[in-house]
Amino acid sequence: MSESEQFCTLFIGEYRCAVSVLSVLEVLSCQRLTPIPLAPTTVAGLLNLRGQILTVLDLRASLLDPGHQVSESPMILVLERDGQPLAFLVDAIGDVIRPSGDELLPPPETIPARLRRLTVAVINQGDLITLVLDAERVAQAGCAA
Amino acid sequence: MSRDELGEELREFLIESFENLDRTENDLVGLDLGADNHEVLAATFRTFHSIKGACGFFDLEHLSRLAHEGESLLAVLRDSPQLLGDPETQLLLDLIDGLRRYLAQIELTGGEGDEEESDLCKALQAARAYLESGGLARSPTEPSSRPSQVQLAPNIVVFTPTVESAPTSPENSAPLPSHVNLLDQAIRVDVELLDRLVNLVGELVLVRNRTLQIDASLQDADLSAAVQQLNLITTELQEQVMQTRMQPMESLFVKLPRLVRDLARSLHKQVRLVTTGGDTELDRGILEAIRDPLVHLLRNSVDHGIESSEERTLAGKDAVGYIGISARHEGGSVIITISDDGAGIDPSAVGERALRLGLVSTESLSDMSDRERSELIFLPGFSTSEEVTNVSGRGVGMDVVRTNVEQVSGTIEVNSVPGQGTTVVLRIPLTLAIIPSLMLLVANQRFALPQLSVVELLRLERESMADELAFVGETLFLRRNGQLLPVVDLASLLGLREATPNYALQLITIVVVQLSGREFGLIVDRVVDTQEIVVKPLDVFIGAIGVYAGATILGNGEVAMILDVAGIASCAALSLEEVAVAELAGVVDEVIEEELVLLVDAGIAGLIAVPVYEIERIEEIDSGALECLDDQPVIQYRDAVVKLLTVSELLGGTRDLPDSGPIRFLVPSFGVSDRVVAIREIVDITTIASMTLGSTIIAGKIVRSVSLAEVLMTELGGGHERV
Numbered sequence: 001m002s003e004s005e006q007f008c009t010l011f012i013g014e015y016r017c018a019v020s021v022l023s024v025l026e027v028l029s030c031q032r033l034t035p036i037p038l039a040p041t042t043v044a045g046l047l048n049l050r051g052q053i054l055t056v057l058d059l060r061a062s063l064l065d066p067g068h069q070v071s072e073s074p075m076i077l078v079l080e081r082d083g084q085p086l087a088f089l090v091d092a093i094g095d096v097i098r099p100s101g102d103e104l105l106p107p108p109e110t111i112p113a114r115l116r117r118l119t120v121a122v123i124n125q126g127d128l129i130t131l132v133l134d135a136e137r138v139a140q141a142g143c144a145a
Numbered sequence: 146m147s148r149d150e151l152g153e154e155l156r157e158f159l160i161e162s163f164e165n166l167d168r169t170e171n172d173l174v175g176l177d178l179g180a181d182n183h184e185v186l187a188a189t190f191r192t193f194h195s196i197k198g199a200c201g202f203f204d205l206e207h208l209s210r211l212a213h214e215g216e217s218l219l220a221v222l223r224d225s226p227q228l229l230g231d232p233e234t235q236l237l238l239d240l241i242d243g244l245r246r247y248l249a250q251i252e253l254t255g256g257e258g259d260e261e262e263s264d265l266c267k268a269l270q271a272a273r274a275y276l277e278s279g280g281l282a283r284s285p286t287e288p289s290s291r292p293s294q295v296q297l298a299p300n301i302v303v304f305t306p307t308v309e310s311a312p313t314s315p316e317n318s319a320p321l322p323s324h325v326n327l328l329d330q331a332i333r334v335d336v337e338l339l340d341r342l343v344n345l346v347g348e349l350v351l352v353r354n355r356t357l358q359i360d361a362s363l364q365d366a367d368l369s370a371a372v373q374q375l376n377l378i379t380t381e382l383q384e385q386v387m388q389t390r391m392q393p394m395e396s397l398f399v400k401l402p403r404l405v406r407d408l409a410r411s412l413h414k415q416v417r418l419v420t421t422g423g424d425t426e427l428d429r430g431i432l433e434a435i436r437d438p439l440v441h442l443l444r445n446s447v448d449h450g451i452e453s454s455e456e457r458t459l460a461g462k463d464a465v466g467y468i469g470i471s472a473r474h475e476g477g478s479v480i481i482t483i484s485d486d487g488a489g490i491d492p493s494a495v496g497e498r499a500l501r502l503g504l505v506s507t508e509s510l511s512d513m514s515d516r517e518r519s520e521l522i523f524l525p526g527f528s529t530s531e532e533v534t535n536v537s538g539r540g541v542g543m544d545v546v547r548t549n550v551e552q553v554s555g556t557i558e559v560n561s562v563p564g565q566g567t568t569v570v571l572r573i574p575l576t577l578a579i580i581p582s583l584m585l586l587v588a589n590q591r592f593a594l595p596q597l598s599v600v601e602l603l604r605l606e607r608e609s610m611a612d613e614l615a616f617v618g619e620t621l622f623l624r625r626n627g628q629l630l631p632v633v634d635l636a637s638l639l640g641l642r643e644a645t646p647n648y649a650l651q652l653i654t655i656v657v658v659q660l661s662g663r664e665f666g667l668i669v670d671r672v673v674d675t676q677e678i679v680v681k682p683l684d685v686f687i688g689a690i691g692v693y694a695g696a697t698i699l700g701n702g703e704v705a706m707i708l709d710v711a712g713i714a715s716c717a718a719l720s721l722e723e724v725a726v727a728e729l730a731g732v733v734d735e736v737i738e739e740e741l742v743l744l745v746d747a748g749i750a751g752l753i754a755v756p757v758y759e760i761e762r763i764e765e766i767d768s769g770a771l772e773c774l775d776d777q778p779v780i781q782y783r784d785a786v787v788k789l790l791t792v793s794e795l796l797g798g799t800r801d802l803p804d805s806g807p808i809r810f811l812v813p814s815f816g817v818s819d820r821v822v823a824i825r826e827i828v829d830i831t832t833i834a835s836m837t838l839g840s841t842i843i844a845g846k847i848v849r850s851v852s853l854a855e856v857l858m859t860e861l862g863g864g865h866e867r868v
Contacts, residue, residue, distance in 0.1 A: 034704040035590065037639035038690050046696055046704040051348040053696050053704055055684045 007123065009094035009130060010077060013064040015115065016130045018097065018123060019077075023135040025085050027093050028076040044089045047076065054078070056087040059138065063114055079135045086139050097130070099123045107131070158199050159252055160331060165192040166241050166248075173237055182226045189237065190219040196244060205257045208247040214269035215240045221276050228276050236272055239265060336429070339389055346379075346386045347579065347679040353379040354700035387579070392432050394472040394481075395423030401443060405468065408447045415454050415465040416447055422472035427479050431573055434553045435481070438546040442483050442569050443468065445542070450487030450567055460564065462486065478555075478597065479575060484568040490561035492518035499527060519561055523547050551711065554580070554597055556659070572597070582678045582697075582707065583656065586671040588641035591705045593678050593697055594656065598710040600664055602672060603655040604858050623655065623666055626852055630657065632666035633717045635708075639692070658710050665714065676700075680707060692716050742833055744848065745811075746826040747792035748801045752848045754833060754841070759853040761814035763827065765807050778802060780821070782812075788820045795822065795856040796849075813853050820857055 007018035008027075033045030033056055044058040056076060075093045079086050107119040111131065118137045123130040169192045172185045193215040200209030215237070222229050243262045250258045353376055360372040398420040409416040427435075451457075451466030458464050468485045492515040499505045499521040510518070521527060525544040550557045554574050561567040574580060574597055582593040603625070605613055613624045614632065622629040632655060636642035655666040678697040687693065694709035742754040764782070771778050771789065778789045778800075789810060794800045802808065802823060810821045833841055833850070841848055 032703065034696075034706065036687060036690070036693070036706060037590075037641055038692060039687060043687065046706075048698050048702055048704050051351055051698065053681045053683075053698065055687055 006096050006098045007130070007132060008077075008096050010075075010090045011092040011094060012059050012090055015063075016094070016128065018130045018132050019079065019135055019138070020132075021096055023079050023081075025078040025080050028078065030074045030076055030089070047087055049078070049085065049087070052085070054085055054087040056089055057139075058089040060089065060091065063118075079139065081136060081139045086135075088138065097123070097125070099125065099130075104132075155203060155251070155255075156331075158203065159248055162196050162199070162248055163245070165195070166245055168192075170238060170241050173234055173241075176229070176234060182229055183223070186219060186223045186226055186229070190216060190223050193219060193240075193244075205247070205251070207261050208244065208251075208257050211240070211243055211247065211262050211266060214266045214273075215244070218269050218273045218276075221273055225276075233272060233276075236268060240269065334389075339386075342386050343390060346383050349379055350383055350579070350677075350679055351698045355702055358700050383579070387428075388426075390428050390430070391426035392429045393423055394425045394427060394432070394479075397432060397436055397439065398423045398470065401440075401470065404440065405443060405447055408444060409451075409466075412448060413453065414447065414451050416451055417465050417467050419467070419469045420471070421469070425472040425474060425479055427472075427573065428575060431553050431575075434549060435555070435571065435573060438549045438557075438571070439470075439481070439483070441542070441546050443470070446483060446485040446487065446567070450485040450489075452488050456488075474575075475572075479573045481571040481573065482568060483571075484566060486566040489563040489565055489567050490519050490522065490559065491563045492516075495519055495521050499524060502527065519559055522559070523557075551660075554595060556597070579677055579679050582676055584673040584676055584699075584705070585635070585656070585669045585708075586673055587639065587669050588636045589670075590641065591673065591699065591703070592635075593676070593705050593707045594658070594667075595694070595707065595710070596675060598658045598660065600657040600659050601855075602858065603657060603666070603855065605653050605655065625855070626850065630664060630666050632668060633713065634668040635713075636668070636670070638713065638717055660710050660714050667713070678705075678707070742831060742850070743811075743827065744829040744831055744843065745792075745824045746828055748803075748825050750791070750793040750796055750798065750801075750849070752828065752843075752846055753792055753851045754831075754843070754848050755811065755851055755853055757830065759814055760811050762812040763809060764812060764821075765809045768803060768805055768808050771802070771808070780810075782821065785819065789823050790820055790857075790860065791823045792851065795860055796851070811853065813857060820860070822853060822857075 006021040008021050008024050009016060009018045011017070028047075028049075031047060033047055035045045036043055036055075042058055042062040044056040044061075047054045047056050060074075074089050074091055077088045077090055077093065079088065103123050103125055105122050105124055107116060107122055109116075111119055111122075115131060118133045119131045120134045120137075121132040123132060169189050172188060176182055176185060193212045197209055197212035197216055200206075200212060218233075218237075218240075222233065243265045246262075247257050250256070356372050357376060360369055401420065402418050405416055405418045446468050447466075451468070452460070452462075454464040457466065463486075466485065466487055468483070470481070470483050472479055472481045474480075496505070496510050496513065496518040499518075500507060500510055504524045504527060505513075505521065513521075522543045527542060527544065547557050550571055550573070556572045558570045558572075559567065560570070581596045583596055583599055585592045585594055603623070605623075615622050615624070621632045621634070623632045624630075634642075654669050654672055656669055656672065657664055657666050659665075676699075680695040681697060682688075683693060683695055692709055692712040693706050694712070695707045696704050697707055699705050741757040743757055743760060745753050745755060747753045766780055766782075770780060772780065774786070779786050780789050781787075789802070789808070791800050791802060803825070808823055809825070809827070810823045812821050829843075831843060833843065833848075841850060
């Protein structure tokens, strides 16, 4: 991870997370999704992204405990994996940050197990801790759920 | 002569020859005299040789002779490449032009014409004679010193008046433009590129739909005009692009005669194969998918269907067996029929065998109709051949055929008369990319249901609901024509609603679908309309849910799931065989009762029996009182305008109203007040068993039982009015 790498921050419940901006295709305000009856709860629904149908995975359902407070106006984050877009529902999208090299640390043991699987690093900026998620693992977690 | 009028082989010969000649011409022009030209000359030799070879096949005498002279000259040159000089190269180029003239003539008229290129032939002979004799003395390094050049040059001018200019400049060369046309008509395109085009057009169709909706809400005249144009062009483009993926059935049919002949010989049978409708076009992907099933069915016909010549003669049949394969379009699908005049399928033999193989139980077998028994051949692991032959293999059989056909959303049906033959009917959609679908509303969510699997739409009114719907064990059944139809409530199946049918509703709508020849009903909230939808694939883990065949984008930009009938059946644990056979047996017994029916002559629909309770009145009007509204005959009846429908059109046939004289019609006794049904004559009033479905025999005549309520409901749901 180079020093100049930029991260897009996002919020899932009380967690402040980030993904590499290079993996982000786009960010959409939440649109009407078509629910898929009988699909796992981690599937938020189907999205029409300019003629392409995307399955939107609800990261909050796969990462947080049931019964957590969800945002009224969630955002859709579209990441790229193997050239294919993958859409995720998150509570909010924050700034793009550019951490310095000494702010990037390996993930500590204290992160809840479900999140730790997806976390490749943390960014420690003063009192702000940001979990750096790996898009690939996030996608796998969503699909496997 | 258009490309269609030329035979397929001749066309290919022309295209190939033109291509070869072009290449040979380039090779010859690029020749470095004096270098080792052996390979080029050998290739040139092959070009002429293959043209000559094909000429014999197409009976082209002149072309053959010219190619032969060229070949002979080349044979000499090939062995002694050092003899090739400018005059010879020029002569060969002229020869190429001569060949092209013949080919162009064939392309235009289908024949080579009467003109002989005798001068050219003579020049070729002379050149060969020269090379074979004195040419040997010539040194390849000083070709210009030969006297023969002078000798040959005038010849060239004489025999090629039309191509005096350099043959290498195509714009001046007379025969070139026409063959360019033929080459242009057929270019090779990567199938993936076509698939991408089809996908892109699919997107365009969706954008078009969206634009149409926006336009409707804005009401801007300029925009409307532009959108209308976009609409037309998109539709045209869609048709044309789909067309690029279409291939005629012929491409599959051509391989069959040989297959049948070989099979028949190895089995010591005589079989005549007749294929019709080879020009019927089908998406190449689907064509690919039905190749194996078709071959399998054909093998079955030859192996199991057609009897040996002796047996056939004994049975009073022609010693030569007949197998017919036909393909035709019918309402958005392709119907492929494979029929033979062989031994047919013996339902009891099929039943016994299924029993022996442990595929059915004795009890269920005894309850089956002949048709149901015949359909046991579709069970996995079923094979009727007593011995295992290398022709039809073993075990794997009709179940694989059916699976393959259903994979492309097709259906298969077997009709057989023991001793007279078997007919297998495949119904295959034209394309998988865009399918006509019924748009359903279930718990306020839209779903698409491919129309191919829809048999009919039924509506139940509240009063009759309790009578007609009943639980047997866990499964809900609908009484229909005295038969029990398993019914699934889509909303509860999809987990969208808890309760099974909502009896508080005024009406419930049931979509009857068929799967593998079995029918079952789906309770939906509403049938919205029908739409041509573009099928989009789903992520693997969503597809794994099993009840969805894909998704599509609606005109308003929303996404709708496409339901998979087979998936729904298995999800609802509709063990259809079991339902139809075991559980039903007991229940059906209860509902057998005599029913009073009116026997009616319904014109081309034949004799029909209508339950008397469905008829309120029988009336008669003069055909002069008939009026037309939107191409639909209407009459004034009791101060209201009612539609006059004929039995035939209600049963899916054509309208058949008499041109003159009185028209009798039945006024139905139930809810539908704006429709009456025209008939010809009242024949009788009689009783039949109320569970009689389909047809029955009364007084020696075949009579079809028809429920007016049902056919009118279906007609009502069929698009004339919103349900």
